[in-house]
Amino acid sequence: MDLADLKAGRLSAADYASNFADAHPPLNRPQALIEAERCYYCYDAPCQTACPTGIDIPTFIQRVAQDNVRGAAEAILTANPLGGMCARVCPTEVLCEQACVRNTNESKPVEIGLLQRYAVEGYLAHPGKPLFTRATPTGRRVAVVGAGPAGLAAAHGLAVHGHDVTLFDANAKLGGLNEYGLATYKVAGGFAQKEVDWLLSVGGITPKLNCRLGRDITLDGLLAEHDAVFLGLGLAGVNALGIAEPELPGLRDAVDFIAELRQSEPSQVAVGRQVVVIGGGMTAVDAAVQSKLLGAEQVTMVYRRGMDGLSASTHEQHWAQTNGVTLRCWARPLAVEAEGGVLTGMRFAATKLEGGKLVDTGEQFTLKADLVLRAIGQTFDAAPAGAAIELQSGRIKTDDDGRTSLARVWAGGDCRAGGKDLTVEAVEHGKRAALSIHTALTGVAHG
Template sequence: MPRKEFADIAAGRLPASALADNYADIAPPLDRQTALIAAQRCHFCFDAPCIAACPTGIDIPQFIRSIATDNLRGAAEEILGANILGGMCSRVCPTEILCEGDCVRNHPHEKAPVAISALQRYATDWVFDTNTPLFERAADTGKKVAVVGAGPAGLACAHALSLAGHRVTIFDARPRAGGLNEYGIARYKVLDFAAREIEWLLSIGGIDVQNGKTLGGNLNLAELRRDFDAVFLGIGLTGVNALGIDGEQLAGVRNAVDFIAELRQAADLAKLTVGRRVVVIGGGNTAIDAAVQSRKLGAESVSLVYRRGAPTMSATAVEQEFAKSEGVNVICWAAPRRILAHDGAVSGIEFEYTQLDDTGRLLGTGDMLRLNADVVLKAIGQVLVPANDGAGADVLRIAKGRIVVNADHATSLEKVYAGGDCVGGKMDLTVQAVEDGKRAARSIDQKLRRA
């Protein structure tokens, strides 16, 4: 039998009450009085830098002005007209490097920037809590568009196209729509909000969702091009990078995205297994979410290890500090070299300390670090799984691991557009994917109206 200290992966480490507390809303919503006070801090800048910092271009001073006058419908229309997933973005956007990071109140003598994300949530929550329709679909154009992928890019594209009067069919591989918003973001950030937001989004009509449809499996790109007037690909990055080291196939080693997806879909958190000693490899949001949630499930020790320095992590400084405050041990400048085993299961992992040479190359120092572990979660990035199935001589152009698109989000294939993480861009964020979907929908609509 494996030794207890190296094989104690179990469920129910914490009582239900502790799990409920650990997975409560991380940022409870503002009440009316607090929201009105927060709104009054905005200077309502004429040339507001916060607008330029938002990938979807929400008129932030305008929606805050509406909140200040108790006009929640006006505020919500301003937000959701620019970003149809504005409710989710108010919960998950790294506003510290976007709108709030550029707020003019970011001065040493100020306590904080305007609470833009909290105010955005305040306005959009009113819509979903009251189930208030804000948009009306235009007359049916008779045109049909296929959207592959029910993540942020696909949903934003589908809503905009339906609003314009086109009929949209969304195909998605998973049982539930939402993409990373449903499967890939920490549970304590969003609770069950993704499903509520999607239900409201689809209420506009004209959108049919078909789940269990995988491009390259039971869904064929050539047939979609034949049967629809246009196709939008919002397929995300479904492949996961490998470490490429000994021991990667051992029991107890898994992809962090799979761990997060399992946790998000779990009906009972007490039934989820977690190790006593968890090591997470990576420096992005997925790594942070996996590490923090391991702690919240009851892991006794969680270490997040990154091969470079903290400033180069894709997770923001705020996220890094939050992980530390939750008891995660963050170790930088260490690269994984081999995973250790005992009786066929993970017992630890060996790292080599790293440094940069004079040219900026990352090198091993020869100095080693060994951490005991019964679970190793890999979060070193995801990759595109190409969708060139059944396309014959015509194939999607791929470069640097992403689908190539032009300024209109058109791909190398006639009638096929793409957006979101599968095309890459300034940042792999929900808000950027929404903007991609919105821009692609505009291009598709213009093309269909000229046809």
């Protein structure tokens, strides 16, 4: 076997189309109506409490049961303007669906995520009259930096309240992780951009693309020209392996690999025969599964602790294994192995817990690989925001409404300290910050 065999176009066009199609097809109308009838429409529903954005789940499901798709979508999008994407990517199995009272006497909760997707996508297919209209323009200007879930939610909320929003993003498209950071099969059909287009249709939002904080704009400059600033910067840094990492064609960051797949045809993305993904989160799963779908023969996810330490949900772990990915725990990277400038594998140290600390057992092993993807977490790059903003545990410190230590500056999403790095949580950050900014700029509280 040629270990330098890193190339694109391993599969047929039909295989690529099948492998990267929608992994979980939506409910059709009869399925949605039947599933909606399973809901008890609970008073003080635990599923709603478990939703970070507080969607009135019983109400939207009842409207689905009544065949009122627009009404269902209105209930969802009022609480979560990115309700369509969240329906696709949220870990509903550990949020609303885990809280469903159907779990008490049955093994299957109401399929809340699929019903939410059915309602929002059904509405977006035939939107008709807008659900939201802008309030009378206030004449206030707000800069939103970062067009991921937090920034988009903040921009939408501010625009609805009549403020003029300039939405800055370093990339060529809006969407942040929704556009660049999720597996292609989770958001097939260009859904991320369809949702962005709908969100912008409310008016009052002016996108400024390929515009990076710290390079093209500064926080001081934005504050000089705007009444307030919201930072939805995400996590731009990638954790290093902690070992020597030579410049090799087959050694790369998983986030870059996933972004390349989202912005290219799968047939154009190079993959190896033997792939090693280092990490245990959702990014690692997305990179590993997609490597397999691109035609890799052997894909192994390696994690330094046990299965119970994986940050990827049980659902994601099963998805990886179902797609032929091997999960190998209790191992940490020791060295990159290469011959003549060509990646040949990774050497690992076996690990164990001893006295509550992770230590090496003394054993070592090597996995052959012509592609190694680093997926051991991302970090917040504080430099572009400047030294004036107070940090906490390496991320921006805020109050519950996203207000930072710097006057007229709010923050939310993954760059904000104390979060869970969930899309739905980022949306809630943006939504709450928009209300806080609106109150600060107008003196009018919004209940």
